[in-house]
Amino acid sequence: MAFPTARHDHSACIQAALDAAEQECRRRGARLTDTRRIVLELVWESHRPVGAYALLESLGKLGRSAAPPTVYRALDFLLAHGLIHRVASRNGFIGCPHPGHAHGGQILLCTQCGMAAELDDPALDQEIVNSAARLGFSVNRQTIEVEGLCPVCRAQRNSEEEQNYVA
Amino acid sequence: MAFPTARHDHSACIQAALDAAEQECRRRGARLTDTRRIVLELVWESHRPVGAYALLESLGKLGRSAAPPTVYRALDFLLAHGLIHRVASRNGFIGCPHPGHAHGGQILLCTQCGMAAELDDPALDQEIVNSAARLGFSVNRQTIEVEGLCPVCRAQRNSEEEQNYVA
DNA sequence: GGAGGATACGTTATAACATAACGAAACGAA
DNA sequence: TTCGTTTCGTTATGTTATAACGTATCCTCC
Structure with missing residues (x-):
């Protein structure tokens, strides 16, 4: 999934x-309860990784009394069914745009605006599997988190540099 | 770096x-103080990711009074100079076998024995950079953590399966 | 439609990981 | 030796995650 543009229709998103x-839960015979759906919705509020305690606070504002385990249980469920990804390097979570479709989490993180996007490059997965195999290691799960600048922030930085140059 | 065998000479390691x-600190004009060297040594005690509080406890056993900031400061120093890597998915740290030699952290983690090893595949780095570039994203830093079975544990598991088959 | 097992949830407490802030000490260059 | 910089000790606190236990809800089978 590419980086969301500023004017993408987020409610549709x-x-x-x-x-x-x-749909994925129906397919799997898993129960997407109220709490779980709401937590998922809150994870999707932004395209940035959200922390468990931020979700907790949001839940509170929705009038749902909740303690940490409530949130973590919902997150565990969503993780288990591939509806969200954990962002280990940020202690946060982001929504998965295409659940079901198997994929290791390849996540791009913009250090400037905090936006996250998925990469989903099968060749990359394969390269890791092959490279690991050369050491006799068999891969089970991968965590790939890449920091850098998203297109928008990169453009912005470039134009700032131009201004500095002029001045 | 390959996975350490059971009989590798760990003290030499x-x-x-x-x-x-x-050597790397001398080269960089950085001060490898007593605390920092000891923490580094403790990180290297095993080839498994070590948590900050485990290090803290070890320091205590060495008679060095210490509070969390002492350990975190040492870890920050070691990270900053590339002497250790952070293992985000485990909240732990492992020693870097070849400091100086620039490389993103590509870490293999055995889910069975907990051993960690570095992968260091430049083609992999490049694949990420290229793949990200296709989305207009410029890469700055990568976290790659791969879970699976190390050669030793894989062999062990295979022989267990044979036994089950016989029985 | 009621019994009974499985799943999900609320709640309290606490574990595990990480940093802020401040003063004292050690170091190193002028 | 003095002064600025870096390192360290210490106290307090912030942040992230889980253990444990009882209750409620759901679903199935009779």
Whole structure:
């Protein structure tokens, strides 16, 4: 999934994710309860990794009394069914735009604006499997988190540099 | 770096790491103080990721009074100079076998025995950079953590399966 | 439609990981 | 030796995650 543009229709974006989740849960015979759906929705509020305690606070504002285990249980469920990804390097979580479709988590993180996007490059997965195999290591799960600048922030930085140059 | 075998000379292994660290610090004009060297040594005690609080406890057993900031400061120093890597998915740290030689952290983690090893595949780095570039993303730093089975544990598991088959 | 097992949830407490802030000490160049 | 910089000790606190236990809800089978 590419980086969301500033003017993408985010409510449609959330709706699509919720629909996909609903469908994936039906397919798997998993129960997408109220709490779980709401947590998923909150994860999707931004395209940035969200922490468990931020979710907790959001839940509170929605009038749902909740303690940490409530949130972590919902997150565990969503993780287990591939509806969200954990961002280990940030202690946060982001929504998965295409659940079901198997993929290791390849995540791009913009250090400037905090936006996250998925990469989903099968060749990359394969390269890791091959490279590991050369050491006799058999791969089970991968965590790939790449920091850098997203297209928007990169453009912005470039134009700032131009201004500095002029001045 | 390949996975350490059971009979590798671990004291030589630690010594090599300490020597390399010493040299790298000299090269950089960085001060490898007592605390920092001891923490590095403790990180190298095993080839498994070590948590900050485990290090803290080890320091205590060595008679060095210490509070969390002492350990985290030492870890920050070691990270900053590339002498250790952070293992985000485990909240732990492992020694870097070849400091100086630039490389993103590509880490293999055995889910069975907990051993960690570095991969260091430049083609992999490049694949990530290229793949990200296709989305207009410029890479700055990568975290690659791969879970699976190390050669030893894989062999062990295979022989267990044979036994099950016989029985 | 009620019994009973499985799954999900609320709640309290605590574990595990990490940093802020401040003053004292050690170091190193002028 | 003095002064600025870096390192360290210490106290307190912030942040992230889980253990444990009882209750409620759901689903199935009779």
